[in-house]
Structures are given as C-alpha cells and as structure tokens.
Amino acid sequence: MNLDWRAALFARRTIGVRLGLDALERVLDALLPGLREHPPFAVVQIVGTNGKGSTAAMLDHGLRKLRRGPVGLFTSPHLERIGERIRIDGQAIADERVQAGVDRIAAVEATLGVSLTFFEVLTAIALLHFVDAGCRVVVLEAGLGGRLDATTAVHADIVGFAHFALDHQSYLGDTLELIAAEKAAVIRGRIPVFSVEQAPAARAAIEQRSRERGAELEFVTPLAEPPTGLLGHHQRHNAALALGLLRWFVRTAKPAHLDGVRWAGRLEQVELGEGKLWLDVAHNLDGVEALCAALRELQIQPRAIVFGTMADKPAPAMAAKLRELGPLLLVPPAGEGAFDLATVARPDEPRFPSPADPQLLAAIERAVAGGASVLVCGSHFLVGAMRARTAASTSASGLDGPELSDPVTRRPNG
Structure with missing residues (x-):
C-alpha cells in the first residue's frame, strides 16, 4: 500500500x-x-x-x-x-x-x-x-x-x-x-x-x-x-x-x-496469560475518579496499574488517586508531549521509557500471574499502544498510533 x-x-x-x-x-x-x-x-x-x-x-x-x-x-x-x-x-x-x-x-x-x-x-x-x-x-x-x-x-x-x-x-x-x-x-x-x-x-x-x-x-x-x-x-x-x-x-x-454495546478502551477486559488486563482511556482527573469508583464498585483490585498521561493533565493528582487502588508502573504515552513522570514517581515506583519496552511487558506478565488483574489508563495514546499488543487488537496491518494525529500543543498543567 x-x-x-x-x-x-x-x-x-x-x-x-x-x-x-x-x-x-x-x-x-x-x-x-x-x-x-x-x-x-x-x-x-x-x-x-x-x-x-x-x-x-x-x-x-x-x-x-x-x-x-x-x-x-x-x-x-x-x-x-x-x-x-x-x-x-x-x-x-x-x-x-x-x-x-x-x-x-x-x-x-x-x-x-x-x-x-x-x-x-x-x-x-x-x-x-x-x-x-x-x-x-x-x-x-x-x-x-x-x-x-x-x-x-x-x-x-x-x-x-x-x-x-x-x-x-x-x-x-x-x-x-x-x-x-x-x-x-x-x-x-x-x-x-x-x-x-x-x-x-x-x-x-x-x-x-x-x-x-x-x-x-x-x-x-x-x-x-x-x-x-x-x-x-x-x-x-x-x-x-x-x-x-x-x-x-x-x-x-x-x-x-x-444492551450488547461494545466500545474499546472503556473498562475493556482482555485475557492475558493467567490474568486480565483492563484498558481504560480515562485521561483527566474527572475520568480517573470515575474509573476508580467503578473499579471499587466491581471489586476489581489491580495488582499493578500502568499509568502515563500528557503534559497538560494533572498527573500528580491522577497518580495519587490511582495509588489508592494499587502500585503504579509509570510509562509515558506514545508520541510527544507526555508528562515528565520523573516528577511524579515515588522512589519505589518503576519507570519505563515507552509502552513498547520489553521490560514493561515482562512486568505486566509477572503481575497477572496467578489470575491477577492489571489496569492500563491515563491516555488514549497509552491504551492504544498497549491494546495493539494484545489479543483484543483488530489491526492486522500495522498501527496508526493515535498520538500521530495529536494536534494539541501540550503545556504543563499548572
């Protein structure tokens, strides 16, 4: 083509x-x-x-x-x-x-x-x-x-x-x-x-x-x-x-x-090894608060949360809310304009350079061992990249990463 x-x-x-x-x-x-x-x-x-x-x-x-x-x-x-x-x-x-x-x-x-x-x-x-x-x-x-x-x-x-x-x-x-x-x-x-x-x-x-x-x-x-x-x-x-x-x-x-509606990336459940990967595009504080409430309601307790967001989002507040549910694995979303997660990370929280990092994928596989759940959230760009690496993906001929279309000049949120 x-x-x-x-x-x-x-x-x-x-x-x-x-x-x-x-x-x-x-x-x-x-x-x-x-x-x-x-x-x-x-x-x-x-x-x-x-x-x-x-x-x-x-x-x-x-x-x-x-x-x-x-x-x-x-x-x-x-x-x-x-x-x-x-x-x-x-x-x-x-x-x-x-x-x-x-x-x-x-x-x-x-x-x-x-x-x-x-x-x-x-x-x-x-x-x-x-x-x-x-x-x-x-x-x-x-x-x-x-x-x-x-x-x-x-x-x-x-x-x-x-x-x-x-x-x-x-x-x-x-x-x-x-x-x-x-x-x-x-x-x-x-x-x-x-x-x-x-x-x-x-x-x-x-x-x-x-x-x-x-x-x-x-x-x-x-x-x-x-x-x-x-x-x-x-x-x-x-x-x-x-x-x-x-x-x-x-x-x-x-x-x-x-009933029967399907919409990818909205508390979407994907089988991964012995466990489950939950994908959600919540990408601002309001969305993360709704996501956390939903997880509590459904009694979903993630063993790890893969989180990254863009520079114009309130990442510290989003991360603090997510930590109430589980430990974070920090990774910047694909593309430009990601929030600098070094300013958010706690000393014991691992950081990864990209969603494609083999070490991140290995960490997720370890976390789902034994039937546990892992949550991915914070950005469409992060969820899109992670979803493309799972059985949920419908893309047979490569990926049009959503970050490639991002027109927004990402300014740090004050």
Whole structure:
C-alpha cells in the first residue's frame, strides 16, 4: 500500500487546533453544496468532556438495533486505525476509503487556497461517506470544545451533553463556567437538548443557552444499571443520555435496546496469560475518579496499574488517586508531549521509557500471574499502544498510533 497519503494526513497535526469553522465550511460547501444547512440525514451532536464517546456508541448501537440505519458514527480519537473514527452501521471504513477522501479534499483545498487540520479533514471525509452511504441518522462526537468544533459545521437536529469537567483549559478557559459556556454554545436554535446531571456551573450554562435559543432542555436521570457491554457506575449516566436521544427517534425505545454495546478502551477486559488486563482511556482527573469508583464498585483490585498521561493533565493528582487502588508502573504515552513522570514517581515506583519496552511487558506478565488483574489508563495514546499488543487488537496491518494525529500543543498543567 502507498503510505504517502497517510504521512501527509498525519503531517496536518502541525497545523494545530483551529477553533474556527471558516475553512471547513468553504470546503464542505464546495464538496457538498447545501449539506451544512440541510443535511440529507438527521444529525445528533454529542458534546462533553468525559463520556461522549461511550454515549455515541450506545446511541449508534440502539439505532441499529431498532433498524434505523444506515447509521453513520464519527468519533475521536482512534485507538489503532484511522478508519475507526468513521463507521457506517458499526463497520469502520477501510484505509482505501480514507485515502480516497483525503485525495478528494486535497483537490478542493488547492482550488480554494485553504488547508484543513487533521480533524477537519476526517470530519469532511466522514460526512462525504455518510452521504454516499445514504445514512438516515448521523451521530457526531465533538472533538475539543463545541462552539467552534468542526462537527458544529453541520446543523444538528438534536444535541446531547455528556459530563462537563476541567480539561483543555488552555483552549477552552480556566474555569468550568467558561468551558461549559463554550460547549453549550452548540445549541443554535429551537432543538431538543438532553444532558446528564451536571455540576451547578455547567448546568447554569446549559440552561441559559437553552433559554436564549428556545431549546427544549431535559436533564436525564441515571439508569438503574449500565447496559450490558459497558461496565461502571458512570455508564448509567451515559446510558440515560443515549436513551433520551434514542427516544427522540423511537418513542418506545427501552434500556434493553442499549444492551450488547461494545466500545474499546472503556473498562475493556482482555485475557492475558493467567490474568486480565483492563484498558481504560480515562485521561483527566474527572475520568480517573470515575474509573476508580467503578473499579471499587466491581471489586476489581489491580495488582499493578500502568499509568502515563500528557503534559497538560494533572498527573500528580491522577497518580495519587490511582495509588489508592494499587502500585503504579509509570510509562509515558506514545508520541510527544507526555508528562515528565520523573516528577511524579515515588522512589519505589518503576519507570519505563515507552509502552513498547520489553521490560514493561515482562512486568505486566509477572503481575497477572496467578489470575491477577492489571489496569492500563491515563491516555488514549497509552491504551492504544498497549491494546495493539494484545489479543483484543483488530489491526492486522500495522498501527496508526493515535498520538500521530495529536494536534494539541501540550503545556504543563499548572
């Protein structure tokens, strides 16, 4: 396979994060006139800090179970292959389709004299394929923020808000109030809006924006149990949000329609030797707190915790919370911009140079001996790299490390 297109696509990360829609809107208008204002499918936009990927996966699963397909699903980041971000009726698109989309968009960029970011290109490719596949419903997981996120280029028919928390403060603001206002700004008209329970500051921002735009707002009550296929107390909240959105399409939808959902890297259990490897992409303090609560609830006691995160995350607080459950094995996630774990490590905590280090893999194998569990968490980039080395991996032709698409300039969290 010619890999030039892949290298060129990943090189777009150097453009960075663009909080603005002008370039993408121009490209979409040239490729698919009228799409932004009048898409040929119902659009659900899911926005939040934590839980939006799980919510999107549950909604996609429920829609397909209720035969409302073809359903298009756009999520980020991927764990192993770029095509994971774009799914039609649950199937990730092939590399060849990504390549065709890259080539098609590049031709339009040359004509217009613009350059899209990595995330903007993937958003445009997703929309192209959803149109070509004749999708009836499209579920778009927002990336960073909301108001100026690439997924906001297409008018949503319904919006879902997953949990808001502090993250990406250098882009979205230093307080929950500012972050919530940025995310709530995706409400642009008299549309249905559903939200999980939020902290008072986040709730106030959502309520104010809904009043200003005349939106129909509902805060959902957590379900009694998470759907089968996704573990943890926090998934009860995400499931309630997914069910609220699903009932907008099918009024008779029930919690059982979410059962059987699968979403990689969310308390995902992988058999490893005599024991179990638990993979979770919790990558900020709020996510780690939810993960720890879930592990206690499920009575999972890891013998070791493989942890690493990025420089813009509160690594000391995350590590302190994880130490309550077990000893840490410290390893920086793949790629650039990792937190310097030397400043976090205790004298007795081993550190490893990379997820591919044979000594780390040997330490994990020793830890699972006798049927014990090991947890891997702290970053999509770390979980993606570790998952690719297990039987859970679906990648047969190499790895598109998610870190290769990371556009964020990682500044140490203050």
